[in-house]
Amino acid sequence: MARRWQFDPPRQRSASRKTIVGRDSYLGGTPDHGTSRLQPVRTVRAGLREFVDDHVEILSLAPSLRVDRQDEDRRMDPLSHVRRFDHVGITVADLNTVTAFFVGLGFEVEGTRMFVEGEFLDTVIGIPDSRTEIVMLRPPDGSTRLELSSFVRPAHQPGSPAAMANELGLRNVAFEVDDLQAAVDGLAADGYGLVGDIGHYEHIWRMAYGRGPEGIIVSLAERIG
Numbered sequence: 001m002a003r004r005w006q007f008d009p010p011r012q013r014s015a016s017r018k019t020i021v022g023r024d025s026y027l028g029g030t031p032d033h034g035t036s037r038l039q040p041v042r043t044v045r046a047g048l049r050e051f052v053d054d055h056v057e058i059l060s061l062a063p064s065l066r067v068d069r070q071d072e073d074r075r076m077d078p079l080s081h082v083r084r085f086d087h088v089g090i091t092v093a094d095l096n097t098v099t100a101f102f103v104g105l106g107f108e109v110e111g112t113r114m115f116v117e118g119e120f121l122d123t124v125i126g127i128p129d130s131r132t133e134i135v136m137l138r139p140p141d142g143s144t145r146l147e148l149s150s151f152v153r154p155a156h157q158p159g160s161p162a163a164m165a166n167e168l169g170l171r172n173v174a175f176e177v178d179d180l181q182a183a184v185d186g187l188a189a190d191g192y193g194l195v196g197d198i199g200h201y202e203h204i205w206r207m208a209y210g211r212g213p214e215g216i217i218v219s220l221a222e223r224i225g
Contacts, residue, residue, distance in 0.1 A: 087136070087145040088173055092214055095150040099135050101212045102146060104190055105175065105183070107137040110145065115152070127154065139175070146173070161215030164195070172209060174219035180206045183220050187212070200224075 092098040095113075103109065117131035131152040138145050150156075165171050177183045180198065187193070187210045195209035195217060207221040 085144045087147045088170075089147040089149060090173075090216065091149050091151065091156070092216075093150060093156050094213065095133055095135060095148060097213045098148055098216065099137070101190070101192070101216075102137050102148075104186060105218065106140050107146065108140075110136040110138040130154065159215065163215055163217075165209070165217075172217040172219045174221065177220050177222050180208060180220055180222035183222075184208055184210065 090098070099109065113133060113135050115131060115133050121130055121132065122128050132149050133152060135148045136145055137148065160167060163169070163171065184194065184198065192210055192212050195211050198206055198208045200206055202225075204223065204225045205221050206224055207219060210218045210220055212218055
């Protein structure tokens with residue numbers, strides 16, 4: 001059964017248990033027990049966080065005292081401007097074909113296809129009088145999405161459909177799969193092959209680079225150890 005954390009009355013404190021009494025209390029025992037070096041606790045929240053690090057499950061805490069480690073870490077680093085990884089954008093010529101390729105890998109179309117144009121787009125991308133059609137794709141776990149964009153105007157600039165891994169630029173998007181061979185076979189059934197072959201990394205990962213439509217490289221990795 002998981003232990004519940006609670007405030008101990010001062011008379012019941014012991015050297016074997018860390019106690020949080022208030023803003024000016026200490027962790028790690030009392031001076032007469034000498035169990036550890038005293039460390040001041042600035043807030044009850046800080047004390048809770050140290051208690052979590054001691055691998056004790058906290059149950060039924062008030063919402064204001066629950067520890068959100070990611071938010072806490074972000075607040076502790078004033079130089080961090082990024083909150084989360086939102087999406088990766090890929091510009092394509094044939095939106096239907098590339099969308100079908102990623103749907104075949106397990107992605108789902110999020111929302112509806114939409115056209116974007118006007119002052120906002122012109123300002124952000126630095127191309128006057130531009131217009132593009134966008135599809136957002138969501139992976140099965142709901143994490144980082146893919147944004148596929150196909151420009152109506154201006155015309156597309158040529159890319160490198162046969163680019164190799166050492167060519168400068170964004171070379172691949174990587175996904176973890178349950179069954180690498182099944183994923184590779186699925187690509188082959190749709191007419192897509194591998195850049196190289198299936199490789200093994202220290203009995204932990206099996207990985208392969210697949211080349212999809214318009215030269216897009218997807219890195220597919222299966223954890224095996």
